[in-house]
Amino acid sequence: MSTSLHPMLNIAVKAARAAGAIINRASLDLDVLKVATKSTNDFVTEVDRAAEQAIIDTLLGAYPGHAILAEESGRERGAKDSEYLWIIDPLDGTTNFIHGFPVYAVSIALSYRGKVEQAVVYDPARNDLFVASKGRGAFLNDRRLRVSKRTRIQDALIGTGFPFRKGDNFKRYVKMFEEVMQHCAGLRRPGAAALDLCYVAAGWYDGFFETGLSPWDIAAGSLMVTEAGGLIGNFTGEADFLYQREVVAGNPKVYGQLVQLLAPYTRVIPADSADATLPAAAATPPAALATAGSAPAAKKAVRVRKAGTPRDDSAPF
Numbered sequence: 001m002s003t004s005l006h007p008m009l010n011i012a013v014k015a016a017r018a019a020g021a022i023i024n025r026a027s028l029d030l031d032v033l034k035v036a037t038k039s040t041n042d043f044v045t046e047v048d049r050a051a052e053q054a055i056i057d058t059l060l061g062a063y064p065g066h067a068i069l070a071e072e073s074g075r076e077r078g079a080k081d082s083e084y085l086w087i088i089d090p091l092d093g094t095t096n097f098i099h100g101f102p103v104y105a106v107s108i109a110l111s112y113r114g115k116v117e118q119a120v121v122y123d124p125a126r127n128d129l130f131v132a133s134k135g136r137g138a139f140l141n142d143r144r145l146r147v148s149k150r151t152r153i154q155d156a157l158i159g160t161g162f163p164f165r166k167g168d169n170f171k172r173y174v175k176m177f178e179e180v181m182q183h184c185a186g187l188r189r190p191g192a193a194a195l196d197l198c199y200v201a202a203g204w205y206d207g208f209f210e211t212g213l214s215p216w217d218i219a220a221g222s223l224m225v226t227e228a229g230g231l232i233g234n235f236t237g238e239a240d241f242l243y244q245r246e247v248v249a250g251n252p253k254v255y256g257q258l259v260q261l262l263a264p265y266t267r268v269i270p271a272d273s274a275d276a277t278l279p280a281a282a283a284t285p286p287a288a289l290a291t292a293g294s295a296p297a298a299k300k301a302v303r304v305r306k307a308g309t310p311r312d313d314s315a316p317f
Helices: 007-027 046-062 094-098 170-181 193-202 215-227 252-265
Strands: 035-039 042-045 067-070 084-092 105-112 115-123 128-133 137-140 157-160 186-188 207-211 231-233 246-250
Touching: 007 046, 007 084, 007 105, 007 115, 007 128, 042 046, 042 094, 046 067, 046 084, 046 105, 067 215, 084 094, 084 193, 084 215, 105 193, 105 215, 115 193, 115 215, 128 193, 128 215, 137 193, 137 215, 157 170, 157 193, 170 186, 170 207, 170 252, 193 207, 193 215, 193 246, 207 252, 215 231, 215 246, 231 252, 246 252
Parallel strands: 067 084, 157 186, 157 207
Antiparallel strands: 035 042, 084 105, 105 115, 115 128, 128 137, 207 246, 231 246
């Protein structure tokens, strides 16, 4: 299938494999790995940084006029006003990686005018390559992906992620966890959101939900889901999810039932305090970062819109 890939997707695959090679070499000798702490339970390693540099070098080598949004370096490199934006997580699952737990991935997405059009998620531990192009389907190692056909949440296997940072609303999550767990066949938390979304696309999960995620955690996986016939949105079922720090995905039937369960737990913030939730250093995303379906609802309490990028505290696992 590689010969039929979109040229930009081919470059993304090349970048993902370069990063994967760095990650695999480092996984052979974790005892000498240098690990730094960004915040409580939020880690970054020299491997994250080296993999990110390899990805950006490859992408900008082919497309020097494109913009970059990366987990570790933000928007330091690349053009600042391009309609093409590469959204990069060089190692989604850092906590898993530093413990030798082989569930982590490289995630690369290309957004054009705010819509994700190309996506790669590479699992170097298994040499699994997930790719998707808008309108051309999603694939795993040349095999076309389709979401599952289960129609009842009672029969569904659901993926999730746990809160882990100091200050996270653990009580809120426990309530969500309890609500979903009582309605589904099983709940799983491997610890890498990019792969979780690919598992929905592959039909291994019937659905997935998580809070506290940043754009680089979910951009590539979101295209995998939709190109495999699934749905993805925020907890109230709107398409505005990339910057809302809450996401739910699944096959169409299970997605709808998950939204019904999760809607009461949506993150709603009063409009006049929305800016206060963003750090002073947060970069304002360009128009290319806007997502469809993001018009504010006509009510006193509204979601945080993309007046600024959410704080840089994406899930490291």
